[in-house]
Amino acid sequence: MTAKWTTADIPDQHGRVAVVTGANTGLGYETAKALAERGASVVLAVRDVEKGRLAAARMTGDVTVQALDLTSLDSVRAGAATLRARLDRIDLLINNAGVMYNPKQTTRDGFEMQFGTNHLGHFALTGLLLDRMLPVPGSRVVTVSSTGHRIRAAIHFDDLQWERSYSRVAAYGQSKLANLMFTYELQRRLAPHGTTVAVAAHPGVSSTELARNTPAALRLPITWLAPLITQTPAMGALPTLRAATDPATLGGQYYGPGGRYEVTGHPRLVTSSPASYEVAVQQRLWAVSEDLTGVKIPATKFLSGAAAPRR
Known part of the structure; x- marks a missing residue:
């Protein structure tokens, strides 16, 4: 395995089509x-869209912009419909966009903002685009999680939207745990088809706008420690890029930084929390997500009897 995988290790991508959410800034x-x-x-x-156009103008190559607001299922449906009309195939769907540590807010559909954006929005988008991926050998759904999936994290089926009480840290942990459970269950359902795989990644601790809502009690210590414990967005993006492009990547794998505690470093295979591998919870979350979004992912027609991802 490459010890220090970098963008120089990305194979030629000509002929491939990639959709990246939240691609105007950061990771x-x-x-x-x-x-x-x-x-x-x-x-x-x-x-x-305007920020997207400015971002595209700073890139080299074939780059276009699509309006898509993950906080609105109507926007997700409209954006997916436009993408389906534009694209005959999608090789890479990178579910990157996210919010973190918001004060209590809801999406336009009434979902808690972090769960609704980070998980449900991407669940719906994947379901609406997957039939553009299933015919494409080697296509991948890459979902970006976080080490935050280990912090006070559980799927609170009795109060998914945090209506009884709210902890921004625990709500973020739930959303990032959901990202991993979605990846593992999606891979189980994709496995019989044999063309598309689902993979996860996390960026470690990267210096991006995502941390702007960090609770006040943590902000000052993090500011002091930032030079020691953070890496650039370019480094933070490497686990996602490896998950998306490394020919050796397998479905159900999880990439993160290779340094101590997975905080910084070049990407390598890592292991998620024991809770993330609980198959019964993954499947219950899948069913609830279909009900909440109204999106039935096509791959569910395949039997979900394939082996669960290995820890």
């Missing part, structure tokens, strides 16, 4: 930029 921008530089046709799926 998504660096991910899209690297793919475009290696020849992929890249679609920046973003909430703010």
Whole structure:
């Protein structure tokens, strides 16, 4: 396995089509930029189209912009419909966009903002685009999680939307745990088809706008420690890029930084929390997500009896 995998290790991407959510800034921008530089046709799926156009103008290659707001299922459906009309195939769907540590807010559909954006929006988008991927050998759904999936994290089926009480840290942990459970269950359902795989990644601790809502009690310590414990967005994007392009990647794998505690470093295979591998919870979350979004993912027609991802 490559000890220090970098963008130089990305295989030629000419002929491949990649859709990257949240690609106008931070990790998504660096991910899209690297793919475009290696020849992929890249679609920046973003909430703010003008910011997306400015980001595209700074990239080299075939880069276009698509309006898509993950906080609105209507926007997700409209954006997916436009993408389906534009694209005959999708090789890479990179579910990157996210919010973190928001004060209590809801999406336009009434979902808790972090769960609704980070998980449900991407669940729906994947379901609406998957039939553009299933005919494409080697296509991949890459979903970006976080080490936050280990922190006070559980799927609170009795209060998914945090209506009784709210912890921004625990709500973020739930959403990132959901990202992993979605990846593992999606892979189980895709496995019989044999063309598309689902993979996860996390960026470690990267210096991006995502942390702007960090609770006040943590902000000052993090500011002091930032030079020691954070890496650039370009480095933080490497696990996602490896998950998306490394020919050796298998479905159900999880990439993160290779340094101590997976905080910084070049990407390698990592292991998620024991809770993330609980198959019964994955399947219950899948059913609830279909009910909440109204999106039935086509791959569910395949039997879900394939082996669960190994820890």
